Amino acid sequence: MTGHRMGNFIATKEHRRFVEFVTAVRKHRYIGICFGPAGVGKTVSTQRHAKWDKAGPLLDIWGPRDRSDMIAYKALAQSRAAFYTPMVSEPARQTRDNLSRLMTHIEGCIELAQHPERRLPDGKGPDLIQLLVIDKAERLSAQALEHVRDLFDRTGIGVILIGMPGLEKRLERYPQFYSRIGFAHHYRPLQGDELTFVLTRHWRKLGMTLDDADFTDHQAVASIARITGGNFRLLHRLFVQIERILKINELSLVTDEVVEAARSTLVIGAT
Incomplete structure (x- = not known):
């Protein structure tokens, strides 16, 4: 129940x-x-x-x-x-x-x-x-x-x-x-500063710091926002795959390419 x-x-x-x-x-x-x-x-x-x-x-x-x-x-x-x-x-x-x-x-x-x-x-x-x-x-x-x-x-x-x-x-x-x-x-999805706040928490769990002034981070955030639409459940699923891809490839940055690779492993509909 x-x-x-x-x-x-x-x-x-x-x-x-x-x-x-x-x-x-x-x-x-x-x-x-x-x-x-x-x-x-x-x-x-x-x-x-x-x-x-x-x-x-x-x-x-x-x-x-x-x-x-x-x-x-x-x-x-x-x-x-x-x-x-x-x-x-x-x-x-x-x-x-x-x-x-x-x-x-x-x-x-x-x-x-x-x-x-x-x-x-x-x-x-x-x-x-x-x-x-x-x-x-x-x-x-x-x-x-x-x-x-x-x-x-x-x-x-x-x-x-x-x-x-x-x-x-x-x-x-x-x-x-x-x-x-x-x-x-x-009940609405995450947007704007609040989405950034939640993503900052996810970056921290990966042992990284999200810098909105860094173009690589900015590009990754934009991709995540586009893919998930601020949906909590999709954010969690996407970051599970992001963490997996980082470990497999021994990477230390969440880039747009990493996000897209993580997205390709999920069934989340059109973006």
């Missing part, structure tokens, strides 16, 4: 804008939608905010408890959020059951964080979950959306749907759901 590999997280301006959006949805208890191209960082930002790197593995593999689980309990008590990714073509009944189970488990974890002396939660804690985030929301059927709307109406928690561009147009076809949307956030 979830993914937990966040790598070395970079708090970009887009991530901070996303956090402001999430905070507004949580505070005002609306439904919010977040949309953007694949690979720009929507899921990673959400999991970071929900502390899913600490809590997700425990919730995915629900078994006998261990003392170390208190780390996950405390993370959930701090985030007060549930993160869910539906399966492809998931039936509405399965979505309903999975959400119910997930939220029950989270509520129990939060109770145990708040009352560590208890061996089992009593299920009486009020308002324990403040936010439900559903990733890849395009997978939700019309019936599943109706269940999410009913859950929102009954519990009063904030709800965020995350998906690709066009999600907002699809939701317009469901007036009862659409009328409850209070906030929308367009």
